[in-house]
Amino acid sequence: MSTVGIVMMVHTALWRAAQVARHWAKAGCPVVIHVDSKVAKSEYHEFSESLKSYPLISFSKRHRCEWGTWGIVAGSQAAASQMLQSHPGVEHVYLTSGSCLPLRPVSELVGYLSDRSDTDFIESATTADVPWIVGGLSFERFTLRFPFSWKKHRGLFDGYVALQRKLRLKRKVPDGLVPHMGSQWWCLTRKTLAAILDDPDRPTYDQYFKRVWIPDESYYQTLVRLHSAKIESRSLTLSKFDYQGKPHIFYDDHLHLLRRSDCFVARKIWLHAHRLYHSFLTPPDGASSRTEPNPRKIDRIFSKAVERRMRGRPGLYMQSRLPWHGRENGITSGEYSVLQGFSELFVDFEDWLAKTTQTRVHGHLFSPDRVEFVDSQTSYNGALCDSAAQRDYDPERFLTNLLWNTRGERQCFQFGPNDTQDAVELMARDTHAQISVISGAWAVDLFKSGKGFDELRREAARLQQIEAEQLKILRDQWLKARVRIWTMAEFIETPMEHLQTIVDEITKGNHRHLADTPQMVDLTGFGQFLQSLKNQGMHPYLMGDFPLEPIQRTAPSLPRKPYLVR
Amino acid sequence: MRLRRKRRIIRAMRKSRELTSVQDNTNRIKEGDILLVSTMRNEHVRLPYFLQYYRNLGVNHFLFVDNDSSDGTQAYLQGMEDVSLWHTQASYKRATFGVDWMNHIKRRYAHGHWVVVADPDELFVYPFCDTRPLRALTDWLDESSIRSFSAMLLDVYPKGALDAEPYRAGQDPLEISNWFDSGNYTVKRNGTYGNLWIQGGVRSRVFFKDKPKKSPALNKIPLVKWDRRYAYVSSTHMLLPRGLNRVFETDGGEKASGVLLHTKFLHTFSEKAAEEMTREQHYATSAEYQAYMQRLKEHPELWCKWSEKYINWRQLEILGLMSKGNWA
Numbered sequence: 001m002s003t004v005g006i007v008m009m010v011h012t013a014l015w016r017a018a019q020v021a022r023h024w025a026k027a028g029c030p031v032v033i034h035v036d037s038k039v040a041k042s043e044y045h046e047f048s049e050s051l052k053s054y055p056l057i058s059f060s061k062r063h064r065c066e067w068g069t070w071g072i073v074a075g076s077q078a079a080a081s082q083m084l085q086s087h088p089g090v091e092h093v094y095l096t097s098g099s100c101l102p103l104r105p106v107s108e109l110v111g112y113l114s115d116r117s118d119t120d121f122i123e124s125a126t127t128a129d130v131p132w133i134v135g136g137l138s139f140e141r142f143t144l145r146f147p148f149s150w151k152k153h154r155g156l157f158d159g160y161v162a163l164q165r166k167l168r169l170k171r172k173v174p175d176g177l178v179p180h181m182g183s184q185w186w187c188l189t190r191k192t193l194a195a196i197l198d199d200p201d202r203p204t205y206d207q208y209f210k211r212v213w214i215p216d217e218s219y220y221q222t223l224v225r226l227h228s229a230k231i232e233s234r235s236l237t238l239s240k241f242d243y244q245g246k247p248h249i250f251y252d253d254h255l256h257l258l259r260r261s262d263c264f265v266a267r268k269i270w271l272h273a274h275r276l277y278h279s280f281l282t283p284p285d286g287a288s289s290r291t292e293p294n295p296r297k298i299d300r301i302f303s304k305a306v307e308r309r310m311r312g313r314p315g316l317y318m319q320s321r322l323p324w325h326g327r328e329n330g331i332t333s334g335e336y337s338v339l340q341g342f343s344e345l346f347v348d349f350e351d352w353l354a355k356t357t358q359t360r361v362h363g364h365l366f367s368p369d370r371v372e373f374v375d376s377q378t379s380y381n382g383a384l385c386d387s388a389a390q391r392d393y394d395p396e397r398f399l400t401n402l403l404w405n406t407r408g409e410r411q412c413f414q415f416g417p418n419d420t421q422d423a424v425e426l427m428a429r430d431t432h433a434q435i436s437v438i439s440g441a442w443a444v445d446l447f448k449s450g451k452g453f454d455e456l457r458r459e460a461a462r463l464q465q466i467e468a469e470q471l472k473i474l475r476d477q478w479l480k481a482r483v484r485i486w487t488m489a490e491f492i493e494t495p496m497e498h499l500q501t502i503v504d505e506i507t508k509g510n511h512r513h514l515a516d517t518p519q520m521v522d523l524t525g526f527g528q529f530l531q532s533l534k535n536q537g538m539h540p541y542l543m544g545d546f547p548l549e550p551i552q553r554t555a556p557s558l559p560r561k562p563y564l565v566r
Numbered sequence: 567m568r569l570r571r572k573r574r575i576i577r578a579m580r581k582s583r584e585l586t587s588v589q590d591n592t593n594r595i596k597e598g599d600i601l602l603v604s605t606m607r608n609e610h611v612r613l614p615y616f617l618q619y620y621r622n623l624g625v626n627h628f629l630f631v632d633n634d635s636s637d638g639t640q641a642y643l644q645g646m647e648d649v650s651l652w653h654t655q656a657s658y659k660r661a662t663f664g665v666d667w668m669n670h671i672k673r674r675y676a677h678g679h680w681v682v683v684a685d686p687d688e689l690f691v692y693p694f695c696d697t698r699p700l701r702a703l704t705d706w707l708d709e710s711s712i713r714s715f716s717a718m719l720l721d722v723y724p725k726g727a728l729d730a731e732p733y734r735a736g737q738d739p740l741e742i743s744n745w746f747d748s749g750n751y752t753v754k755r756n757g758t759y760g761n762l763w764i765q766g767g768v769r770s771r772v773f774f775k776d777k778p779k780k781s782p783a784l785n786k787i788p789l790v791k792w793d794r795r796y797a798y799v800s801s802t803h804m805l806l807p808r809g810l811n812r813v814f815e816t817d818g819g820e821k822a823s824g825v826l827l828h829t830k831f832l833h834t835f836s837e838k839a840a841e842e843m844t845r846e847q848h849y850a851t852s853a854e855y856q857a858y859m860q861r862l863k864e865h866p867e868l869w870c871k872w873s874e875k876y877i878n879w880r881q882l883e884i885l886g887l888m889s890k891g892n893w894a
Contacts, residue, residue, distance in 0.1 A: 253697035320823035329818040382749020393778040405749035478827030
């Protein structure tokens with residue numbers, strides 16, 4: 001007979017439990033099974049009959065096990081006592097459930113435990129140190145009373161908790177006890193377990209824990225601190241919990257992960273995971289290994305799943321993720337640059353920027369006629385089409401979709417007061433947006449258009465008003481985007497310096513000096529043009545102070561080389 | 567809302583008189599069985615693969631309403647032990663596009679069961695569907711106290727003309743029609759019922775280019791743990807009570823969701839569209855079908871160079887069309 005005894009807590013899927021119990025017994029481990037008293041008599045009978053031919057398997061007195069209540073502890077106490085009494089050869093008792101599955105040959109577990117004959121494997125931490133408590137009750141589990149079922153009478157449960165808080169009712173923790181918590185699946189030495197079960201103060205402790213919330217996570221975990229000589233605070237059972245506190249479930253496709261984890265026991269296994277049950281309950285051939293359990297890979301998968309459920313993928317809006325304003329966890333999925341006034345001021349600016357920064361440089365994505373994708377394409381990544389109607393149906397979603405579809409490839413686009421403005425607010429709230437504005441540059445296009453002055457005057461007034469609104473948003477105190485605003489007059493004084501800043505920002509400093517410079521449009525007569533607008537009674541102020549005379553300057557000068565600090 | 571729900575249910579009961587049972591195997595439905603409910607008209611050619619697909623996923627019983635098919639649908643289904651069939655000649659439109667009939671059938675037979683509601687041209691894809699049966703999903707949903715599961719409609723289409731390669735009965739439609747639009751969807755909230763309103767995809771791109779508002783809704787909630795008090799309101803787009811429509815997370819995270827691959831665009835499409843136009847039994851007097859016909863005449867190709875070729879659910883997950891949520 002083996003020195004490891006298995007206590008098994010069963011409440012459903014009895015045929016699976018029987019299969020696992022047989023596996024343990026065949027390997028020589030005594031098994032004591034506790035069956036929830038909620039299980040129907042006939043079903044219980046059938047179950048115990050099916051295991052009758054195994055002398056190592058026995059059944060303990062049945063208790064009613066409702067989640068979060070004392071019954072589970074009472075059941076495990078009964079089964080553990082029975083184990084210690086009827087199998088004197090047992091040195092370690094391993095608590096498992098009906099949906100636990102041994103992953104390694106039983107002999108390896110026995111060997112592992114006999115090498116550590118005085119170690120208790122039980123996760124046990126003080127309430128202050130556990131991050132995984134769900135539902136807001138941590139230390140209060142030990143100081144309040146919980147006579148109502150959480151699952152059946154949630155209202156009463158919550159109400160009674162609130163009442164006790166209000167009246168400041170508190171229970172006293174028995175002397176000598178320091179509340180600890182941890183995974184309910186433990187493996188204890190005979191010595192420790194016997195000390196817990198035979199403790200002269202046990203009636204006091206039991207009385208106290210009967211009113212503690214989820215005692216199966218704290219009863220043994222607390223008492224073991226009184227009796228154990230050597231605690232390894234970890235569970236030998238691989239059992240992961242998600243953010244709601246329910247265990248993650250293993251399926252057939254986890255087979256290889258489970259194999260490589262080298263854990264001894266895993267839970268919960270899906271009832272119908274035939275391949276898992278078949279693979280792990282078939283005796284393996286080959287030498288036994290002594291490797292330590294290593295659940296890190298599985299940990300990573302499950303914590304990623306919880307992360308996805310809790311935070312999601314930044315910049316994704318879809319059928320099962322539509323965050324409220326401010327709860328987006330990243331409004332868009334990547335950084336992008338919005339350039340206002342540049343393509344008006346420089347000839348072929350888009351080509352120049354694309355060449356210099358090696359990024360996608362679109363035209364006016366929000367132009368009223370059509371979406372000006374790079375290279376005049378009629379559709380783009382994700383099958384976005386260039387129809388302005390499609391875009392304007394939801395301009396914000398258009399932008400977030402574009403950025404989502406082009407993840408990993410930086411996008412730049414031109415913007416201006418003549419464009420659809422509905423996505424400006426989103427951009428302003430977005431930490432990924434880098435917005436550079438040369439205010440008033442829209443006037444250059446008007447200046448060049450040669451249209452009738454009356455029309456120009458009206459158009460100028462309209463654009464100026466829109467841009468002024470826009471700048472108000474971009475100067476808001478809640479702004480999250482990185483915004484640079486120059487007046488046109490300011491910008492053309494040292495254009496290369498400003499361009500360098502923008503290029504550096506886009507390339508993250510990976511670009512050397514600007515060698516090639518974009519050509520500025522000819523502004524001769526622009527000052528006069530503005531003056532005429534003023535004379536008509538329309539005051540263009542967003543471009544800053546422009547001299548009436550043509551600016552005396554030759555080709556834009558290259559900025560000075562920065563000082564090198566070595 | 568409660569009144570609206572009651573109204574739906576009463577309507578379903580009233581409209582149930584239009585149904586006559588052709589084949590009743592409902593006594594074979596066992597506790598915990600997964601059911602599939604569908605309304606169809608002249609879909610014989612699709613049924614062999616449809617049944618095979620969902621039997622493979624683990625659907626235990628099919629409940630079909632045949633809206634007066636003339637293509638041998640009834641004869642084909644005759645004798646299948648996992649199929650119960652009703653027949654009606656009544657107006658599809660006046661039964662709220664079949665919703666009333668199906669609400670009645672679910673109310674009567676699906677109480678306490680997980681139910682898939684899918685048309686014969688819809689194939690349900692969910693996370694891990696290549697390795698885990700549907701029951702794994704419903705067990706997990708039960709465990710997580712989730713009652714409804716969303717799966718957006720994703721239109722797939724062939725490269726080239728629709729009728730270039732005819733579809734044979736029993737064939738996987740995805741062999742022909744396997745391209746889709748991956749990133750041009752809009753999502754809005756419907757305040758009244760608390761559901762989402764998703765539009766976009768190839769139909770919006772090609773047929774409703776200039777009036778996207780008119781393009782069809784793609785949000786669907788096709789998997790529900792049914793209760794006799796529940797009712798679909800319009801197709802499977804929304805349900806009452808409203809809590810069932812809360813299939814999306816508003817706090818930044820992602821809930822688990824799937825996709826209904828919509829294999830509407832096969833060679834059968836133009837015949838179907840022509841018929842539907844004359845019948846005027848569809849939403850908004852078949853405006854949708856009129857738009858399709860006109861556009862297809864001018865320009866028969868749906869494919870564009872940014873179309874994505876369908877591989878598997880993982881691809882859809884990465885593209886953000888569906889999510890594993892916290893199912894791992």
